[in-house]
Amino acid sequence: MAARELERPGTGRVSAFDLTAAATTLSIGRRQVNTWAYGGQVPGQPLRVRQGDTMAVRLRNELPEATTIHWHGLAVRNDMDGVPDITQAVVGPGASFDYRFVVPDAGTYWFHPHMGLQLDCALYAPLIVEEKDDPGPYDLDQVVVLDDWLDGIDGNSPEKALKDLVSMGTGSMDMGDTTPMAKSSVLGGDAGDVTYPLHLMNGRPPEDPETFTVPAGGRARLRFINAGSDTAYRVAVGGHRMTVTHADGFPVAPVEVDTILIGMGERYDVTVDPLTGAWPLVALAEGKDATARAIIRTSDAVTSSAPPAAARPKELDGKRLRYSDLVATEEARLSTRRADLHQTLGLTGSMMGNSWGFDGKPFADHAPIEIEQGQRVRLTFENTTSMWHPIHLHGHSFRLGTNAAGARKDTVNVLPGESVTIDFDADNPGQWMTHCHNTYHLEQGMALLVSYVT
Ligand SMILES: [Cu+2]
Structure with a gap:
């Protein structure tokens, strides 16, 4: 993954930020609420960087429990992806962690912990990556x-x-x-x-x-x-x-x-x-x-x-x-090629027992999807449940559907009874989560690993 990082076209410019996660009291309208937040505000201060910059973020954890940061949607190097025990050790209470990675793509992103239910507090903030060439003009x-x-x-x-x-x-x-x-x-x-x-x-x-x-x-x-x-x-x-x-x-x-x-x-x-x-x-x-x-x-x-x-x-x-x-613009399209691997994944579970998973199994029991660097990978999500699920893939942006002009995305809503196919290029080695972005479904096991094997 260090080799892949060197291939990312970087500006060499470093954007450094300090971020503290801590218990705080926020004013929400007339209400005072005790919660957990970044920098004592909700949302956390938006971070703005330029495409190709190196982000250097020191996370200080002043929460009473361990945390991590996931940079949602950014195809960062795997050891910066923020998935506890898979891409990094948790950042314990009182500890710090230095995230440092080249920001590969411009666009609207955000970040949040990848720990338990922490996202349903105030622990989230925008991450805006400005285009190298400003596509404006915008007045706001x-x-x-x-x-x-x-x-x-x-x-x-x-x-x-x-x-x-x-x-x-x-x-x-x-x-x-x-x-x-x-x-x-x-x-x-x-x-x-x-x-x-x-x-x-x-x-x-x-x-x-x-x-x-x-x-x-x-x-x-x-x-x-x-x-x-x-x-x-x-x-x-x-x-x-x-x-x-x-x-x-x-x-x-x-x-x-x-x-x-x-x-x-x-x-x-x-x-x-x-x-x-x-x-x-x-x-x-x-x-x-x-x-x-x-x-x-x-x-x-x-x-x-x-x-x-x-x-x-x-x-x-x-x-x-x-x-x-x-319809993806020309520069956002995947190249035209055949899928090397096609895997169908059932979205399963129900409110009864509030158990959710893939193929009837929670995260801990589902074998990783094994892929190889350089492959075009096709995944089909088949929703067999009576509820919709926003499915998110880490570390890659996929093409929605099998049409060459399908939009590039990293999260897709899969409705009950529906099947959604995505394609992506295996160009970012590591262990990557794909999961439902309903915080409670993720916590109950609706997640699996896409694993690069060498
Ligand atoms: Cu879900």
């Missing part, structure tokens, strides 16, 4: 992070949420007449099993929205990141269409839509040219009848104008982005 480059929040509210915590899921699954919890299961036809049924009191956009609850100001007549680039644990978000801007320009960091042929459904771990970049005024940017928690929001305001808007807090723009029900709408 705005990160928009979506998150489902329960930690520290009314005695909630990720651990309690998992306990509730498990007891729900065994029927030992008295559910009364209410079922917490969220329903969405767009997601093929069960949209999520965890009940969240709040949905946040850039760490702000709906009653305290952030305002993004765009110069009059200007263009905004919005970089959506779903950092949630059990919630897909349907995003829209009232009165406007969005032009999708990137999926999971990689460029696509621009496509205009009213709304985008974003699974956990997915990112989309869009541009919006706002008309004079103040417009709601709304993220509907799919199937959960709740929203996160912000306001997009042009600099020439009448200051008193503001969209109503409960606004649900009609665009949420308009033309929705489909994966089939995504």
Whole structure:
């Protein structure tokens, strides 16, 4: 992997950051919540680097338990990937770890721990890799992070949420007449099993929205990141269409839509040219009848104008982005070649017992998928469960589908009863996780290893 690192085209420039993970008290609207965060804020301070830079991040762990950082979507060297006991030893309480790697690709990424349920606290932050040649112009480059929040509210915590899921699954919890299961036809049924009191956009609850100001007549680039644990978000801007320009960091042929459904771990970049005024940017928690929001305001808007807090723009029900709408730009395409290896993986499990896995097995029992450097690898995910799963592959960005122009992505939503095929080039040696990005499904075993054998 050191040899592979030397092949990455680097600028030689080093971008150094210090990052402290610690218990903290955050203000979320009027609420004070005790949680765990990077640098005492939610989301953590976005890190911005240039493509080809070397990132040098010193993680200081002031949490009461071990942690790691996973650089979601970045094809980094394997020993920097942050998977405990597989790519690195855990970083214990009071310890530090120096992450250092060349950043291979431009785009919208993010980072979070790869430990237990830590992601369902405030431990997440954007990582923006700027293109070598700025593709602008944009008058505003705005990160928009979506998150489902329960930690520290009314005695909630990720651990309690998992306990509730498990007891729900065994029927030992008295559910009364209410079922917490969220329903969405767009997601093929069960949209999520965890009940969240709040949905946040850039760490702000709906009653305290952030305002993004765009110069009059200007263009905004919005970089959506779903950092949630059990919630897909349907995003829209009232009165406007969005032009999708990137999926999971990689460029696509621009496509205009009213709304985008974003699974956990997915990112989309869009541009919006706002008309004079103040417009709601709304993220509907799919199937959960709740929203996160912000306001997009042009600099020439009448200051008193503001969209109503409960606004649900009609665009949420308009033309929705489909994966089939995504066409990779020429430079983002995989070369044309035959797959050397094709493996089908069943997504399995159910809410009963809250056990999830691949091919009926949890992570610990599933043999690694063995691949060799230089192979074109094809994986087919067959969802046999009654729930959707956002499947994420570490260390590579795959092509969605078997069509040469399929978008490059690293996370794909697989709906109940559906099969999704991905192709990727085995060009980054190591041991790589592929897993469901529902934090609770991952914790319950819906993960396996893709393992380079020499
Ligand atoms: Cu899942």
